[in-house]
Amino acid sequence: MAAEATLLSSSAPSPVSRRGLVLCKHCNLVVPPGLIDATREAQFCCHGCETAYSIIHTCGLERYYELRQQLDDRAPAPGTDRTYNDFDDDTFRRLHTRQIGPLTRCELFLHGVHCSACLWLIERLPRMVKGLVEARLDLRRGIVDLAWDDGVVKLSHIARTLASIGYPPQPARDRKSRSHRVAEDRRQLVRLAAAGAIAANVMLFALALYAGIFDAMEPAHRTMFRWLSMVLTVLSLVWPGAVFFKSSWAAIRTRTPHIDVPIALALFAGGAWSVFTTIKGSGEIYFDTVSVLVFALLAGRFFQSRQQRASADDVELLFSLTPSSARRVEGGVTRDVPIESLQTGDLVQVLAGDSLPCDGEVDSGDSLVDESLLSGESRPVRVTHGDRVAAGTLNISAELFVRVQTVGEETRVGQLMRLVADGARRKAPIVRFADVVGSWFTLGMLALAAITLGIWLWLDPAHAVDHAVALLVVTCPCALGLATPIVITIATGRAARRGMLIKGGDVIQSLSKPGVMILDKTGTLTSGGLSLVAWHGEDSIRPLVQAVEATSNHPIAKALARDLAAPVASNIYRVHDANQILGRGIEATVNDRRVVIGSLSFVSTLARVTLEHADLARRWAAEGITPILVAVDGISAALAAMGDGIRPEARATLDELRRRGWQLRIASGDHQDVVTRVGSALGFTLEDCLGGLSPEAKLTLVERTKATLDPRSGRRLVMVGDGVNDAAALAAADVGIAVHGGAEASLAACDVYLSRPGIGSILELLDGCGRSMNVIRRNLWVSLFYNTTAAGIAVAGLLNPLIAAIVMPISSLSALAVSLKSRTFPDLRESARLSASRQPGSRP
Amino acid sequence: MSVLFIVVPLAVLLAAGGVLAFAWAARSGQFDDVDTPAERMLHDE
Structure with missing residues (x-):
């Protein structure tokens, strides 16, 4: 590693593009900001x-x-x-x-x-x-x-x-589900192509017909173009356009508002009346507008579903990263086998650093197991012969032999997964903003059409229906129906490139207003592993401790050695006579000084412990952190506290969330004392720190809290977590956010996955969602402006198909332009430039 | 101008042929991965 570092730093630095971006030394592509390592010259993507x-x-x-x-x-x-x-x-x-x-x-x-x-x-x-x-x-x-x-x-x-x-x-x-999705993707593409081809041809016929208004046109030709337009448009409505009728029929039956209802109304009114006039042989036709509408709206939806599928795909592929094999002991030798082939009674070997493939009983071995993913408990548990262990937990320190009891769905993890499915099933869908608007649109359109019909029945009965149909066609909220999916597509696409995978468009709306956020502790607010959280004693002792602990591979020793490591190499310290007692401590001679490191009881048998140190050690232990005593030459000299360290960005992020009006709570499976300590350090009041919660209790908490929120207020319940024990709660919450390093179950249950460690990117996610929602609202105003103008013309009876054919695309295009130009999530290039300027080391 | 009665339906048939060709291409998976081929051709020897 050191050799590689010198090799890379002695070479020329990475190229920098004209716009100030750091480029990959090898392929000249932009290096993602997270991968820039300021300590070396050459950067790689x-x-x-x-x-x-x-x-x-x-x-x-x-x-x-x-x-x-x-x-x-x-x-x-x-x-x-x-x-x-x-x-x-x-x-x-x-x-x-x-x-x-x-x-x-x-x-x-x-x-x-x-x-x-x-x-x-x-x-x-x-x-x-x-x-x-x-x-x-x-x-x-x-x-x-x-x-x-x-x-x-x-x-x-x-x-x-x-x-x-x-x-x-x-x-x-996920090969099976993926091949299913690929087939659906292909069908959508074919439908889109058909709708596009039909729209293009009908537009050409319409052009000929409009030209024929001013020029003389043979009636036979006119009839042919009208009939051809009719055949093609009806085809477009019953094949690709059927999705709008299906979804609006479902919406009417279940009495839920939906944007498709006014769209289907316009398509049906325009299509049916045009068919009638074509057969009758005289009157206006709207086939061009109708077929273009079908194409444009389908295109918007196609892009949205493609983008969301891509994000969901990415999350699903992350599942594949969890180990799917186990080491089975067969007649004295171990063999790698897939988890699926394990059976009750098999003996499996679990190496240090591997996760357990099954629920079972330890047959032999003596090790520490990290159960935080399952229980939220941050301190590793010691297991030995006869102890029960659960699938999905992590074996930390030594190899274990485990007798398989249950595998697959019968394990504790498997049961939790069923809970996740329950939570997701009971979750009520969020009524989307566009859909609420859609129901108002429907009412408005019908009322205006009735008024138009009434006025014109009185003024000119022959053209009354004509004018009413014109109004229905022109007030179709297509700008909104097209622009909203495009905004969501762009926002989720940009978010994905920034490491935030958003699985559904509803999330953007739900996160745009502050609500209640419940956060998991272990792995979310804290780093989830052991680290040095406090040091009491002289700094001159630190290298001694580091040198001794570096000789051991006990998890606490390793963490201590890592966190105490000084920038200057400590090779002047020679360690000999090291003697380690498992689960208690270590003693060694360093440069003729006798050093004893370990628990209070261990050190007090070998050295004199001062009253101050003993008191402090007991106090720390009561707060849920592990005190490590250090004695040098027979007297206690320093005290190190090992615990689950709070993430550096957590405090600032939470303070900013509070400032924005979010109501925050901690829900953890860890001991109440530990939760209280972490919570008070992060500015939580005592009643907002909930500890000792089982996965079921977390689920209940989420459902109860959700019930107290008024759905019309726009305040939503957001759950942030990472472990299997959070998965059910994530699924039940309005928005479940899984953080980096999360378990497979939580990835499956969440709505958003943050692939950068820590909760720092939550703020970025909220900002992006807020901005996207503003753009959607702006689109509504653009759409409304056009529709009211057009409705005015239609009520006055001045609207003909040509004006409708011109107004509709203009409204859609302007809404589209607003969506494309507006800022939702910052572009990757922008942020790469920012981070390049923040890290002067990466620039020449 | 009676030629229009032949030419216009012919144009529609041609368009239908285009849609069918596209449907075939989509169903045989040619649009499943549209990113990689662009990069792959850079390395073809």
Whole structure:
């Protein structure tokens, strides 16, 4: 690592674009701001580029595949200690691979795929692996489709090779649901194409007909154009346009307001009356306006659903990152097998750092298990023979052998997942702003049409229906119906690029006004792992402690060594005679000084502990942080507190949220004392710090709090969390926000996923949603302005199809222009420039 | 101008042919991934 750092810093710095953006040293694309490392000169946009660069740099500018040998000798990338042998198991093959002719195919999700260089590297894989015939990468999703000859090469070997070049693979678990979605996507595209072709042709006929008004036109030609327009438009209405009628019929039946109702009304009135006049042989037709409306509105919806699907896809693919294999002990040897093939009674090995694949009982081993994901408890629990452990928890310190009791849906995690489904089912849909407006539009349109009909029946009965239909067509809220999806598309697209994956458009509305926010503690407000939270003692002792703790691999020791590490290397401290007693502490001699580090009871048996230190240690323990005593030469000298540290940005973020009028509460599964300590440090009052909550209690809390909010006030309940224990609450809340590092269950349940660590990006999310909502409201005014003007003309009886055909697109286009130009979420380029100017080190 | 009675329906048929061709392309998956091919051609040798 150190060698690599010198290598990179001795080279020329990254290029900088004309607009001041930091560009990738290898591929010259913009480096995402989160990846800029100010401590080195060369910046990379992804692992692929960095790998490619370091290979080319160390070996001259030779071609990549000529360097295959050296690539294989490289130090493995993180996570490559996996053998991927489970990829060859029969259960895995049945679930994830398919046989086509002599070749086997499989889709794998690759972590870290980013740019064109990744594509190049991965698609050259068949040259490195004999027997691999094809590797095709979907760059945006990061899914590689592999085809190989099973007789020549095993999938595990391909997977290991992928991991060694920096792309650890996982099976893409959602293949079935994805193929279903792809089929739906294709159908939508075909419908859109049909609507577009029809609209274009009907417009051409309309052009001929309008020209014929001024020029003499043969009646036979006129009749032909009218009949052709009719056939095409009716086709457009019954095939692609049927979605509007279906959804408005559903809305009328369930008596919920919907924007599709006025749209369908306009389409139906315009279409039906035009069919009538065509058959009659005289009168106005609106086929051009109707068919263009169908096309434009479908296009808006197509883009919206595509964007939201992309965000949902990204979240779903993250599920694939959780380990799906277990190490089963079979006759004395361990073998990697897929989780699905585990059975009750099997013995599995769980290495330190792995998560548990099943619920079970510890057979042998002595280790610490982090159950925070399941219980919210931040302190690791010690387990040994006979203790029960749960699937999804993390084994921290030593290897364990676990006897499988339940797997899959029967585990505690599986039961929680059912709770999630319940929470989601009971959640009432939010009535969208556009839909509320839609119901007013319908009423307004019908009232105006009735007035027009009444006036003209009295003035000129022959043209009364004509004028009423003209009014219905021209007051169709298409500007609103088209612009709203476009705003949501742009906003979710930009948010996704900034690491906020929004799964549904309702979120934007719900987050645009302050409401009640319930936050999880462990992993959301705190970092979720052990770190040094306080140090009491002289700084000169710190390097001694660091040197001793660096010799141990106990989680507390490792965290302490990491957090005490001084910028200057501590190699002048020589540690010998180190003696570690598991679960108690460590003693060692450092530069002739005897150092004892450990719990109060352990240190007091080996050294004299001052009253001050003992008191402080007891007080800290009562507050829920772990005190570590340090004694030097027989007398206690310092006290370190280990706990779950509060995230650096948490306080500022929460204060800003309070300033904006959000009502905040903490809901945690951790002990009340710990929750109170963290809460008071973050400015919560005592009654807003709720501890000791089970997942079920969290769900109840969310549902109860939600019931106290008036749905018409626009105040919503937002839940922020990360663990399995939050998942049900996330699903039940109006908006569930899962934070970085969250469990699979919480990703499935949430509406928004923040892929940057911490809650700092919540503010950005709220800002973006607020701005997007303003744009939607502005569109309403644009739409209203046009519709009232047009309605005035129609009531006066001056509206003919030509004016309608001109007014409608203008209103849609102006609303569209407003949406495209307005600021919702800041553009990636803007923020990259900002962060480049904030980090002077990354600029030459 | 009676040629219009042949030419205009012919134009409509042509458009229908275009829609059918597009439907075939979409159903065979040619629009499933529209980002990667643009990058892939940069590396084709």
